[in-house]
Amino acid sequence: MSLAKRIIPCLDVDNGRVVKGVKFVDIRDAGDPVEVARRYDREGADEITFLDITATHDNRDTIVHVVEQVASEVFIPLTVGGGIRTLDDIRRMLNAGADKVGINSAAVFNPEFVSEAAQRFGSQCIVVAIDAKKVSAQGEANRWEIFTHGGRKATGIDAIAWAEKMVSYGAGEILLTSMDRDGTREGFDLLLTRAISEAVSVPVIASGGVGNLDHLAEGVITGKADAVLAASIFHFAEYTIQQAKEHMASRGIEMRL
């Protein structure tokens, strides 16, 4: 018996409310982030991730207050991503009670930001979020590239090479989202997950596409992920975190039950 695999519920927060955009469908309201976080903690979440998708800069303070409130009563690791562009953004989130921050597009536009952040705050709190999309044609060897702007903008950067580079720059963990699968409920891109997980020395969190509990288990068993992240299957109480953990354990995965 050793290290457990982790389940990380993700809360997409827009203007202080939890929302979940299901692909091709409107964003649905899933409640007050503090209450949702409280429930996930009770159900046995191993960590909680907040993704701030608030569009306007003015409303960014909202997420800071959410993190402050959650951190004062929920004692598991908290990660905040979305709009992290400066060392000062990181400091604000850590001071509010976050344990880690997710850096996404800022890393693509300025990779040095990741090394500065890791040097200043330590690799343990720097999660680099990678949005990848398959670009190889059918019949070709699999190849994925980094996309920005919610999967709309190609960068031409190879996903595996990028993950390796981010780790060499000081990323302590990789949050890997398949933009092909995100919101589809068809399961993780397992080949992508496995390729990245085997390429880097740091833990990899699989994300994008979870529609049922077997998908979570497959992410670990076939995708070799160290942790699995999901949003919508937990928000609307289709499954509790506890059910998900028990299911994964029944598939032979070591879990914290």
Added chain:
Amino acid sequence: MSTVAVIDYGMGNLHSIAKALQHAAPDVDVQIVTDAQQILHADRVVFPGVGAMRDCMQALNQSGLSDVIRDVAKTKPLLGICLGMQALLSDSEENGSTLGLDIFSGHVLRFAEALSDSEGNKLKIPHMGWNQVHQRPHPLWDKIPQDSRFYFVHSYYAKPNETSVIAATTDYPNAFACALSHQNVFAVQFHPEKSQTVGLQLLNNFLHWDGQS
């Protein structure tokens, strides 16, 4: 009201640990302190830390807090957490070689690269997540079930010279000392402030501990 001083020497965010201590024992006055006198006046002391060993020791030596911690280690209950545990050893191989406070004789070593679990899967570094803690008898484990899981995040681990100071071990994949104790000093590699119920129980136990093992 008893007091606990959380030492602030500029290494990392202390709000989490302060909030968790307050939550674990509402009857205790939790103070985040930088000042030697305040540390010496507190009933108990928490020595936290994240980041690199060299920065940690530089900050402690420049502020004069190294001697304060050595003094506390002889006189009152002291809890080292994560880097605050590693700094209590003689030295660390992080950043070349860095001298520690030498309260526990021994070394801090990096996990070897390319370790595998029993199924041949590569073990990631940092060791991150919830792992089982195999306790040895000590009052700070009171009301915490044997082999409970605590939250870890670290790439280096302590290897004390005397096995008698090991208060618990964890496997990754080999057993390493995840908790050390000697008289009134207790130190843990994991983060009790992020380990939910069992973590809060450990903090509560510490906040009511008389320093006897």
